[in-house]
Amino acid sequence: MAETRCVSCGAAPLAPILDLGTTPLANALLTKDQVGRPEPRFPLELRFCAACSLVQITEKIPPEQMFREYAYFSSFSDTIVSQAAELAARLVRERSLGADSLVMEVASNDGYLLQHYRKAGVPVLGIEPAVNIAKVANERGIRTRCEFFGRGLADQLRAEGLQADVLHANNVLAHVPDLNGVVAGIARVLAPGGVGVVEVPYLRDLIEKCEFDTIYHEHLCYFSVTALDALFARHDLGLAAVERIAVHGGSLRLFAVAGAARGPSTQKLLDEERAAGMLGHAYYAGFARRVEALRRELLALLKRLKAEGKRVAAYGASAKGSTLLNYFDIGSSMIEYVVDRSTEKQGRYTPGTHLHILPPDRLRSDRPDYLLLLSWNFLEEILAQQAEYRTRGGKFIVPIPEVRVV
Ligand SMILES: [Zn+2]
Numbered sequence: 001m002a003e004t005r006c007v008s009c010g011a012a013p014l015a016p017i018l019d020l021g022t023t024p025l026a027n028a029l030l031t032k033d034q035v036g037r038p039e040p041r042f043p044l045e046l047r048f049c050a051a052c053s054l055v056q057i058t059e060k061i062p063p064e065q066m067f068r069e070y071a072y073f074s075s076f077s078d079t080i081v082s083q084a085a086e087l088a089a090r091l092v093r094e095r096s097l098g099a100d101s102l103v104m105e106v107a108s109n110d111g112y113l114l115q116h117y118r119k120a121g122v123p124v125l126g127i128e129p130a131v132n133i134a135k136v137a138n139e140r141g142i143r144t145r146c147e148f149f150g151r152g153l154a155d156q157l158r159a160e161g162l163q164a165d166v167l168h169a170n171n172v173l174a175h176v177p178d179l180n181g182v183v184a185g186i187a188r189v190l191a192p193g194g195v196g197v198v199e200v201p202y203l204r205d206l207i208e209k210c211e212f213d214t215i216y217h218e219h220l221c222y223f224s225v226t227a228l229d230a231l232f233a234r235h236d237l238g239l240a241a242v243e244r245i246a247v248h249g250g251s252l253r254l255f256a257v258a259g260a261a262r263g264p265s266t267q268k269l270l271d272e273e274r275a276a277g278m279l280g281h282a283y284y285a286g287f288a289r290r291v292e293a294l295r296r297e298l299l300a301l302l303k304r305l306k307a308e309g310k311r312v313a314a315y316g317a318s319a320k321g322s323t324l325l326n327y328f329d330i331g332s333s334m335i336e337y338v339v340d341r342s343t344e345k346q347g348r349y350t351p352g353t354h355l356h357i358l359p360p361d362r363l364r365s366d367r368p369d370y371l372l373l374l375s376w377n378f379l380e381e382i383l384a385q386q387a388e389y390r391t392r393g394g395k396f397i398v399p400i401p402e403v404r405v406v
Contacts, residue, residue: 004047004058007179007221008231011051014058017284018212018291020044023326024351025061026216026319035349044323046215046222053279054227055203060177061217079381081112083247088116091166091197097122104157104164104189106149106182107172109133111142118142125162127153150178154185163191170199171248174219179231187235187258196237196256200228204273205250207284209401212291212327213320213374214249224278225252225269232256239266249377249400295328297403302334305370313368314338315382315396317345317357321374324399326352335372339363363389370405372397 005012022041030039043059091097103117108126110133117124118141126144128134134146147153149172157163167186176182186196203222206214215222225242232239238260243253255263262270277283305312314321317340325331331353338350339360348357363371363386371389373396375382383390383406390396396406 006049006052006054007056007177008054008227009049009052011049014047014049014056015281017046017048017055017281018215018288020046020212020215020323020327023216023323026218026322026351028351029317029345029348029357030351030354031348035354039352041352042217044215044217048281048284049227050281052227052230053224053273054231055222055224055284057215057217057220059217060220079378080247084113085116087197088113088120092117092120092122095166095195097165099123101165102162102191103166103168104162105168105170106186107169107175108137108142108144111137111140111144113168113170114142115140125157125164150176150181150185151188152185154188157189162189163194164189165191165194167194167196168198169196171201173198173200173223174221177220179221180234183231183235183237186256187237190258193257195240196254198254198256199245199247199251200254201248202244202250202252203227204276204278207287209249210287210290210294211249211320211400212287212294213324213400216319216323218319223252224273225266226273226279228252228254229262229266229270238262242266242269244269247377294399294403298328298397298399299330301397301403301405302330302372306334310369311336312370312372312397313363313366314355314372314374315360315386316340316373316375316378317342317348317350317355318375320377322351322353324374325350325355330372331355336368337362338374339371360385363394367392367394369393370395370397372399374399376400 023044024039024041045058048055099121102123104125105114106127108114108128114124114126126137126142127149128144129148134144137144200223203224237256239254240257240260241255241263242265245251245253313336317338337356337358339358339362345357346359376398398404
């Protein structure tokens with residue numbers, strides 16, 4: 001097998017950070033008939049590029065295999081919908097957008113973000129590779145093309161006279177095998193003076209808060225500002241500003257503009273990363289040990305609760321939950337079932353661990369003593385929704401960044 005090269009800069013070799021063994025695809029939920037049949041598993045290993053500081057996994061799964069029936073609908077999260085409204089209002093104001101403008105979003109999902117521009121009278125175009133989700137968006141009146149975004153589509157859109165004054169790409173960059181193709185596409189599709197607003201989970205939060213479960217096959221890359229600055233500069237996009245935001249356990253929001261100089265906020269984060277040691281492999285050395293310690297602690301708690309006769313279910317059939325359950329080998333002997341608000345997921349089974357996914361209503365009739373919170377990135381939202389469960393004495397086990405019961 002050829003040596004694995006960095007997906008951004010092409011350098012090799014890549015230094016190991018964490019080996020998660022082999023796991024099934026995190027979003028490959030099973031139907032009842034599929035449970036018990038052989039499930040494909042793939043190696044999952046995190047590595048570091050010393051040349052450009054990009055952290056990445058080495059196993060590449062064809063995107064067609066992963067995105068065809070991607071079951072994550074943005075509108076099912078209250079937090080994401082309310083933050084989308086604020087962000088759209090801010091950009092309409094700051095960029096003076098109107099009926100002559102065009103806002104695009106790559107991986108636009110069901111139109112959760114673009115709907116706010118549309119309401120403000122700004123024309124929109126969504127680009128969404130999942131067939132079922134693009135269909136829902138179009139039915140809701142959000143003009144959406146069902147395609148993968150890259151250089152080719154960007155050139156095609158330009159040729160049709162479609163250029164973006166604002167282009168959003170939220171949680172896209174980590175997912176794409178052709179990283180340079182997508183950033184080149186952003187550069188080509190922006191109108192003169194246009195801005196690319198790009199959100200990615202922040203590597204610094206992942207490492208410092210032990211968010212190892214955000215590592216799964218769909219997430220190919222884990223970004224520092226240092227790695228992003230090099231990637232965007234390669235395509236003549238400057239990071240005019242970078243903000244740290246709370247979404248998904250800690251993320252970055254980049255404002256990329258053709259030919260722009262690094263803004264003060266960008267330079268500040270670059271300096272902080274250098275000072276923290278993130279440009280060297282040593283920074284990542286303790287991470288695997290901390291993940292192991294977390295595993296021991298969580299398993300000990302679940303075993304103790306079992307011994308005490310407590311009943312434990314889980315909340316959130318999320319992709320990150322799949323990594324946590326599979327890597328920690330937590331299955332139906334410890335967890336009875338998992339509840340999730342997404343009607344797309346209900347009735348199916350979690351990959352590898354085969355927990356039955358039920359609607360949250362089940363908690364009212366069934367009353368398990370504890371819920372392992374697999375969607376810990378929506379902790380506050382879920383605690384608010386489950387106030388009744390908690391009032392009656394139900395408790396949540398929050399696994400990340402450290403094991404605690406609330
Ligand atoms: Zn590299």
